[in-house]
Amino acid sequence: MRDAFLKYWRGILLTALGAGATIWLALSGQLGLYIHPRYFAFTVVMAAIAVAFVVVTLLIPRQRDHDHEEPVEPRRTRRRRGRLAGVASGVLVLLTAVLLALPPTTLTGSLASGRDLNAAGITGGEDALQLAQADPAGFTIKDWAVLIADGASSRTLESVEPQLVGFVIADPDQPESTFAVARYVITCCAVDAQPVGVTVRLPGWQERFASGSWVQVQGRFVPQDDGWVLEASSAEPVDQPAEPYVY
Amino acid sequence: MKATLAPAPAASPVRRRGRLLWPLVALALVLGGIGVRLAASGGAPLPDALQDGVTLAISVFIESLPFIVLGVLLSIVVQIWLPARWIDRALPRTPWLRRGVLSLLGILLPVCECGNVPLARGLVARGLAPAESITFLLAAPILNPVTIITTYQAFGWDHGILVARVLGGFVIANLVGWMFSRHPDQGAILTPSFAASCRAHHEHADGDRRWSRSVARFAEETSTLLPALAVGCAIAGLIQVGIPREWLEALGSNPWWSVLALMALAFVVSICSNVDAFFMLAFGSVFLPGGIVAFLTFGAMVDVKMVALMRTTFRTAAIAQIVAVVGLASLVLGLAVNLIA
Known part of the structure; x- marks a missing residue:
């Protein structure tokens, strides 16, 4: 139950962070520091769709069928997988924190x-x-x-x-x-x-x-x-x- | 039939504290970031190399994120909205012909390689064999119109680079697909959690709460893929500033080393297959054509970012076999081009 809950909301949180950061960069005119302008429209549209999914997720009740999945992995494997997912999520949060902490910038000389x-x-x-x-x-x-x-x-x-x-x-x-x-x-x-x-x-x-x-x-x-x-x-x-x- | 789980024991205070730790650390990092930003008021407090690593990592992430979102959306369409019989009818019954057709699916869905991972997951969840999804996953980044056009724009017909890339990509993808189709237990290619997720998917009837299932699928897929993408991007960014590129460039004129060096570069830079030909132009005068073909073939199928994403779906042993076979085949292809061109 807890794993399913975390898996569900972790995706929503990470999508909100990634798509939100993309839209913020676009609105502040800094998206060009990271990608070619020809991809601006596609990137922003997909980020907006992702945000729309996040909003819809918050509005409708969570579908709980997967809460009853059979536990097919040994507990140790699940723990290790959970730790790996935690580390990976931490990296994404860290990237977001760095993005917030440092002014978006070009590559250095x-x-x-x-x-x-x-x-x-x-x-x-x-x-x-x-x-x-x-x-x-x-x-x-x-x-x-x-x-x-x-x-x-x-x-x-x-x-x-x-x-x-x-x-x-x-x-x-x-x-x-x-x-x-x-x-x-x-x-x-x-x-x-x-x-x-x-x-x-x-x-x-x-x-x-x-x-x-x-x-x-x-x-x-x-x-x-x-x-x-x-x-x-x-x-x-x-x-x-x-x-x-x-x- | 679903297994019944025993009621979960009440969480102890220690476990409750453990549950709270991760969100608190995340919150502290984000708030700390904002604090540093407000205090620093511009400037770059990091050393150049680290700052470049961060910029590169963020760049790959922002470039890849929309393709992941698009791939997840296509995956949802395939899994929940497209009737299963349509897929069955569209694909031939003969296994090798079926894999051949799947390897051309990228012509209809020209997203870059990271966007193909969620789509490949969706195809497996819809009933395709893992070996078939691997064929699609490896072939689609090369056998799609955007990649073919950009490769032509960059190299034209020079040294057979375009032909070698397209034909080589098709052959290698189908070779790996055939190899995995010989596996006696197709389910053993997948991670246990993804295999379980596929089984759960098959238990749902079509038309049953499609919208809510679509939203749930979006949450689950992004939850699996985005952390993997972040790790892949972070590693790719940091390796690029850690390994001096001139080391690789120094090997460019040797028929063997030019191929190996560019394959190593392709694995590290994790550049999108749709535009990697333009990137390779920079090395056109330094490296032999075989190295360029190996870069364009190997890098489109396997790189740091892709390995991180594939780990969400395939077991480590399967990924190691994919990397080894694709690597060896690309090496042979590159050496053959060097010999002929």
């Missing part, structure tokens, strides 16, 4: 230092062709990275003075003078985040910014080795933007 820069989403081809014909005023860091990776003409790159906002990744080869200003590109959720960025030359930058901090950089592209770097004319620390990812 330190995770990017362990991943290849510009390995994802830098496909060139049609993307680069479309970008070459577009107005660069609205270009994201990913757009510039695509253009540079695709070998954009010097006329395209030298004629602009872009202003980029991203987090700092120290250049492992020339840490004193260059860094990458980067963002994470995601295709589904934060788990598939890959850093994309543009190399910036600014000698002595480490006295002004920490690796992983958010900066706004402005400058002109200049050729270097077999690529391009942004020769910074100004660079200021800024707060993390409301939409930190690019898509």
